[in-house]
Amino acid sequence: MRRPTVPSKLVRLICAFSALGGLTLLTGCWLDGPQSTFHVKGPVARAQLDLFMVTVYVTAFIFVAVGAVLAFATLRFRARSAADQHAEPPPQSHGNFLVEISLVSASVLCLVIIAFPTLRNIGYTYDVPAAEQANAYEITATGSQWWFKFEYPREQIEGVGPLVTGNELVIPAGRPVRIALRTLDVIHSFWVPKLAGKVDMIPNRPNHLWLQADEPGYYYGQCAEFCGDSHAIMRFRVIALSAPEFAAWLANQERPARVVAPDAAAAAPRPHAVFASYRTTAGGALAGSPEFDANPFAAWKEKQVPDPAHENRQLITEGRRLFQEKTCIACHTIRGHEGVGVTGPDLTHVGARTTIAAGSLENTPRRMHAWIADPNHFKPGNKMYNGGYTDPTTGQRLIHLNDAEIDALVAYLQSLK
Numbered sequence: 001m002r003r004p005t006v007p008s009k010l011v012r013l014i015c016a017f018s019a020l021g022g023l024t025l026l027t028g029c030w031l032d033g034p035q036s037t038f039h040v041k042g043p044v045a046r047a048q049l050d051l052f053m054v055t056v057y058v059t060a061f062i063f064v065a066v067g068a069v070l071a072f073a074t075l076r077f078r079a080r081s082a083a084d085q086h087a088e089p090p091p092q093s094h095g096n097f098l099v100e101i102s103l104v105s106a107s108v109l110c111l112v113i114i115a116f117p118t119l120r121n122i123g124y125t126y127d128v129p130a131a132e133q134a135n136a137y138e139i140t141a142t143g144s145q146w147w148f149k150f151e152y153p154r155e156q157i158e159g160v161g162p163l164v165t166g167n168e169l170v171i172p173a174g175r176p177v178r179i180a181l182r183t184l185d186v187i188h189s190f191w192v193p194k195l196a197g198k199v200d201m202i203p204n205r206p207n208h209l210w211l212q213a214d215e216p217g218y219y220y221g222q223c224a225e226f227c228g229d230s231h232a233i234m235r236f237r238v239i240a241l242s243a244p245e246f247a248a249w250l251a252n253q254e255r256p257a258r259v260v261a262p263d264a265a266a267a268a269p270r271p272h273a274v275f276a277s278y279r280t281t282a283g284g285a286l287a288g289s290p291e292f293d294a295n296p297f298a299a300w301k302e303k304q305v306p307d308p309a310h311e312n313r314q315l316i317t318e319g320r321r322l323f324q325e326k327t328c329i330a331c332h333t334i335r336g337h338e339g340v341g342v343t344g345p346d347l348t349h350v351g352a353r354t355t356i357a358a359g360s361l362e363n364t365p366r367r368m369h370a371w372i373a374d375p376n377h378f379k380p381g382n383k384m385y386n387g388g389y390t391d392p393t394t395g396q397r398l399i400h401l402n403d404a405e406i407d408a409l410v411a412y413l414q415s416l417k
């Protein structure tokens with residue numbers, strides 16, 4: 001049997017690469033995950049996708065053209081016999097001026113084809129277009145290890161300052177939104193794949209981006225710059241609402257935290273049994289997001305509405321007391337209630353969010369219980385764990401929360417709609 005010659009190996013390699021490239025392009029057209037940059041939902045992400053596709057077409061053309069010439073040369077001039085394999089190489093020349101100048105010109109042309117839309121896009125994505133400026137909504141997003149704070153400078157609450165939320169950015173749909181980007185510690189990067197991104201949040205350097213959601217919806221965001229232990233799960237959500245829904249959401253958010261009065265008559269059995277079977281330290285890890293994933297937008301809307309019929313008023317009252325007693329107040333604000341801290345996310349309306357732990361866990365009582373019981377299990381290195389629960393050097397528990405106390409805290413936090 002004849003050993004395959006080097007040129008035929010090359011041909012096989014080229015065929016394999018072509019097949020791989022084709023497959024990648026083909027699957028690319030169907031990639032529709034929650035963070036897909038191929039199924040975009042706004043003009044900025046669309047401009048970025050269009051530019052990406054220009055680059056793909058140009059480079060695909062180069063790949064095919066160079067591959068074809070290479071394949072032709074290897075097939076046409078391959079060694080056809082044992083004598084050919086041992087023959088002297090043909091006489092070498094310095095090259096062909098016409099071929100060289102054509103190759104240089106073709107390369108320049110390819111770069112120019114990519115440069116024009118690139119330059120246009122740099123201008124377009126930098127800031128809201130002049131004609132739209134008056135209609136733009138303003139947000140300030142601040143990254144921290146490892147969560148996002150969102151401030152609404154246009155919504156000033158008397159005696160407090162701008163409206164603040166955490167990890168779920170609610171915006172008006174169909175309207176440009178200009179987002180000022182800040183960081184409290186290291187470099188983070190703000191990225192909502194279906195809407196826009198990514199732009200870095202750099203210490204001491206104000207940055208910004210703009211985005212627009214074509215229609216109301218629930219979009220996934222992600223920190224896209226390595227920022228420490230839990231970078232990979234530093235996520236957030238963007239919820240785009242129609243104008244009336246957005247106005248209603250703002251009105252509710254501007255209210256101080258909801259008060260649930262204790263009422264002996266409404267005291268139901270403690271819902272401890274619902275949560276207590278859950279133990280992360282015993283090896284049970286919570287999977288990604290199985291409960292809301294089918295329709296997270298509907299889940300979000302449902303979360304906005306309090307459900308007094310299923311609330312344990314006594315437990316909520318106990319939770320509010322514990323929130324103070326266990327020093328949660330030092331890092332978290334619950335506007336209108338006791339908390340005043342700013343180290344952690346504002347929890348005034350935490351019960352109305354679909355996620356906790358910076359978008360890494362769904363906001364269900366069971367998950368919130370697991371999160372409070374062992375935050376480091378879900379977000380390694382986070383400050384709630386290091387600062388409040390366990391001494392990092394001695395491993396000694398500084399604040400102990402038993403299951404019943406966590407249940408009360410969960411009931412309280414879930415009541416904050």
Ligand code: CUA
Pocket residue numbers: 143144146187188189223224225226227228230231232234
């Ligand atoms: Cu923040 Cu990565």
